[in-house]
Amino acid sequence: xxxxxxxxxxxxxxxxxxxxxxxxxxxxxxxxxxxxxxxxxxxxxxxxxxxxxxxxxxxxxxxxxxxxxxxxxxxxxxxxxxxxxxxxxxxxxxxxxxxxxxxxxxxxxxxxxxxxxxxxxxxxxxxxxxxxxxxxxxxxxxxxxxxxxxxxxxxxxxxxxxxxxxxxxxxxxxxxxxxxxxxxxxxxxxxxxxxxxxxxxxxxxxxxxxxxxxxxxxxxxxxxxxxxxxxxxxxxxxxxxxxxxxxxxxxxxxxxxxxxxxxxxxxxxxxxxxxxxxxxxxxxxxxxxxxxxxxxxxxxxxxxxxxxxxxxxxxxxxxxxxxxxxxxxxxxxxxxxxxxxxxxxxxxxxxxxxxxxxxxxxxxxxxxxxxxxxxxxxxxxxxxxxxxxxxxxxxxxxxxxxxxxxxxxxxxxxxxxxxxxxxxxxxxxxxxxxxxxxxxxxxxxxxxxxxxxxxxxxxxxxxxxxxxxxxxxxxxxxxxxxxxxxxxxxxxxxxxxxxxxxxxxxxxxxxxxxxxxxxxxxxxxxxxxxxxxxxxxxxxxxx
Numbered sequence: 046x047x048x049x050x051x052x053x054x055x056x057x058x059x060x061x062x063x064x065x066x067x068x069x070x071x072x073x074x075x076x077x078x079x080x081x082x083x084x085x086x087x088x089x090x091x092x093x094x095x096x097x098x099x100x101x102x103x104x105x106x107x108x109x110x111x112x113x114x115x116x117x118x119x120x121x122x123x124x125x126x127x128x129x130x131x132x133x134x135x136x137x138x139x140x141x142x143x144x145x146x147x148x149x150x151x152x153x154x155x156x157x158x159x160x161x162x163x164x165x166x167x168x169x170x171x172x173x174x175x176x177x178x179x180x181x182x183x184x185x186x187x188x189x190x191x192x193x194x195x196x197x198x199x200x201x202x203x204x205x206x207x208x209x210x211x212x213x214x215x216x217x218x219x220x221x222x223x224x225x226x227x228x229x230x231x232x233x234x235x236x237x238x239x240x241x242x243x244x245x246x247x248x249x250x251x252x253x254x255x256x257x258x259x260x261x262x263x264x265x266x267x268x269x270x271x272x273x274x275x276x277x278x279x280x281x282x283x284x285x286x287x288x289x290x291x292x293x294x295x296x297x298x299x300x301x302x303x304x305x306x307x308x309x310x311x312x313x314x315x316x317x318x319x320x321x322x323x324x325x326x327x328x329x330x331x332x333x334x335x336x337x338x339x340x341x342x343x344x345x346x347x348x349x350x351x352x353x354x355x356x357x358x359x360x361x362x363x364x365x366x367x368x369x370x371x372x373x374x375x376x377x378x379x380x381x382x383x384x385x386x387x388x389x390x391x392x393x394x395x396x397x398x399x400x401x402x403x404x405x406x407x408x409x410x411x412x413x414x415x416x417x418x419x420x421x422x423x424x425x426x427x428x429x430x431x432x433x434x435x436x437x438x439x440x441x442x443x444x445x446x447x448x449x450x451x452x453x454x455x456x457x458x459x460x461x462x463x464x465x466x467x468x469x470x471x472x473x474x475x476x477x478x479x480x481x482x483x484x485x486x487x488x489x490x491x492x493x494x495x496x497x498x499x500x501x502x503x504x505x506x507x508x509x510x511x512x513x514x515x516x517x518x519x520x521x522x523x524x525x526x527x528x529x530x531x532x533x534x535x536x537x538x539x540x541x542x543x544x545x546x547x548x549x550x551x552x553x554x555x556x557x558x559x560x561x562x563x564x565x566x567x568x569x570x571x572x573x574x575x576x577x578x579x580x581x582x583x584x585x586x587x588x
Contacts, residue, residue, distance in 0.1 A: 080174050087167030089114045101157075101175050103150035115171070120148050131161075139163040144176070214535025215462040217552035221247040222468045247552060266410065268433050271310060271365055272301045272335040278314040279333055285319075289328035292318070297335045301365035303430040305410060317369040317426050320384075324373030324424060334368040337432065344368065344427050350417035352378040359413035359429050367428040375420040384416075453501040454565045456480040459489045459517065460506040460533075465551075469504050469533065472558035477565050478502065486512040490520055497525040501565055502546075507534035518542040531561055 075082050081098030085091050091111050099107045102118055116124055123146055135141040140162045147155035156177045162170040224243040227236075279294045286292035314333075321331040340362050347370070376384070411431055418424040456478035460466040466482040473480040478501070483489035486509050493500060503521060507514035514532055521528050522544045530544065535551035549561045 080172055083110075083115075083171045083173075084164070085115050085169045085171065089116060089169075091115060092168070098171075098173065101149075101173065102147060102155055103153070115169075118147050119145070123147070135161055135163065147173075214551035215460070215465045217247050219462075219464045219468055221552045222472075222555045222558075266304050267307055268302055268304050269307045269310070270300050271303050271305065271367065271430065272297050272299075274307060274311050275314055275333060275335050275367060278311055279318065282315060282318050282322075285322055286331065290322065290325055291330040292322075293330060293332045295332070295334040297337060297365075299337055301335060301337060302433045303365050304433055305412075305430055313428070314367070314369075321369055321371035321373065321424070324371050324375070326373060329372050332368070332370045334366075334370075336366050336368075337363055338366050338429070339363045342366075344415065344417070344425065346417055346425055347372070348419045348422040350419050350425075352376055352381045352418045354381050354416045356414045357410075357412045359411060359431065361411065361431040363432045364429045365432050367430075368425065370423065370425045372423040375422050375424055376418040377420055381416060381418050381424075453499050454479050455500040456562070457489060457493055457500045457503045458482040459486050459504070459509070459514075460484065461486075461509040461511070462506075465506075468555070469558060469562075472555050473502070473504065473562050475555075476559045476562050478562070486514075486517045490517060493521060494524055497528070500528070502529045502531065502562060504531045504533055504562060507532055507536050515542040518544060533558070533561075 075095050078095060078097055081101045082093075082095045083091055083098045084093040091113055094107050094110050096107055099105075099110050102110070104110050119127070127145075131141055131143070131145075140160070142160045143158075145157050145159045147157055149155050155175065157173045158176050160172040162172075164170055221244065224240050224247070227240065276294065276296055279292065283292055318331060318333070325331070352375075413427075413429040415427045415429075416424065417427075454477070456470075456473040458466055458469045458473060458480050459482075460469060461484050463484050466484055470480040470482045481492070481500075483492070486505065490512070493503070505514050505517055509517075514534060518530055518532070519542060521530060526544075528544075529546045531547045531549065532541070532545050533549040533551060533553060537548050537550055541548065547561050549557060553561075
């Protein structure tokens with residue numbers, strides 16, 4: 046009987062050893078688990094926690110966490126969500142699984158995938174995994190997708206804008222030229238007023254064309270005195286600030302030479318002034334200042350801003366600073382951020398292209414643009430560009446007489462819009478040429494190849510469906526290298542084809558066309574001789 050009892054006790058001891066070994070293996074597995082595991086009793090106090098769970102919340106030791114309530118690991122906002130949504134479902138079902146944001150020892154956020162299971166004694170088994178890396182990757186993925194979508198959107202808008210601008214410029218040129226022709230043949234005061242309105246409307250529509258063409262254009266950087274650009278733009282727009290509105294200009298005494306795109310910068314200044322003027326109430330003041338800064342300097346603001354926006358980066362000093370300030374309606378943060386997005390306008394009207402010029406200017410350009418605003422108190426825009434200490438590099442003026450070596454009086458005119466082709470032909474005829482017009486550049490090239498010496502000048506559009514103007518220019522010069530070619534287009538963004546004698550932007554008036562095309566060489570020589578003879582005769586009479 047003793048032997049049987051002893052054998053029974055030995056078997057129980059062996060089973061207990063095996064169970065103990067299993068528990069030890071399970072405990073070790075839990076301790077080294079990549080997931081955080083913790084047990085809280087019925088009162089919510091932690092009675093067990095593995096090292097991963099403690100380290101996830103920034104604690105060096107498990108002992109620092111045991112005896113504390115699980116609620117201390119979450120913020121009040123998250124606890125309210127637990128109380129309102131999580132715990133009712135957990136009490137009903139005995140488990141809950143989802144995502145939650147904990148609070149680490151240093152106060153930082155702990156993004157978790159959390160699983161809660163009810164225990165028989167009323168406690169809670171908590172298994173959690175840190176998903177911060179997944180969150181970061183997801184954020185990066187979303188950011189890349191947003192960047193790709195923005196690039197695709199801007200590319201589509203750019204192609205659409207260029208196409209619309211091309212066709213619209215053709216229409217404007219025809220309207221403008223026709224109005225000027227009618228105006229020259231009719232002197233009625235009433236008709237004069239109507240013609241002026243047509244010309245003004247064409248100019249305003251041309252601004253729209255420029256906005257469409259340049260909102261996503263590649264900047265061309267040149268050394269220019271930006272204080273002079275600011276002064277010229279301010280003078281041009283001063284007529285929009287009649288009483289009770291005021292425009293104050295405080296220009297720098299020093300010439301501020303920067304390398305930038307002068308066209309984009311001028312449009313940026315004009316858009317800032319236009320927006321500032323529209324933001325004024327029944328009266329108000331817009332102040333424009335240019336100055337030099339030698340280091341990072343804060344902007345003196347007339348108010349405490351509630352909305353700010355910073356774009357670009359400036360690493361080199363000294364720098365030129367442009368400040369445009371108004372005491373108008375101001376903007377909240379959302380409206381200020383939206384102002385830089387193309388085709389988004391917070392004014393309920395307009396094209397939403399004005400401040401998109403800033404991003405176009407900052408493309409490949411070291412510059413910093415800061416904006417500050419407060420509703421009902423005003424807005425301040427600050428543009429900083431690095432100064433060039435050397436002088437301005439002024440491009441050499443093109444000599445329109447070069448290439449006009451042929452004495453031919455034929456003019457070849459190519460434009461895919463028949464109306465505009467006829468307008469250019471009329472201008473060439475008035476300048477003394479014998480024009481031939483084509484709407485198909487391929488057909489025009491065949492005629493030129495057959496008789497290249499018959500044409501003293503070629504006037505061509507740039508964007509044409511059958512053949513681009515750039516391709517046509519290269520083909521013409523390959524046939525006769527001294528061909529005088531004038532490109533008249535609403536799309537004159539660089540790089541332009543090599544070998545052009547002159548360019549003219551659409552819409553162009555008849556007078557501008559005549560002046561740019563010029564007279565045939567023999568006529569020009571005769572005109573010069575006539576002017577010299579008149580000058581000599583006048584001198585003799587005075588003597």
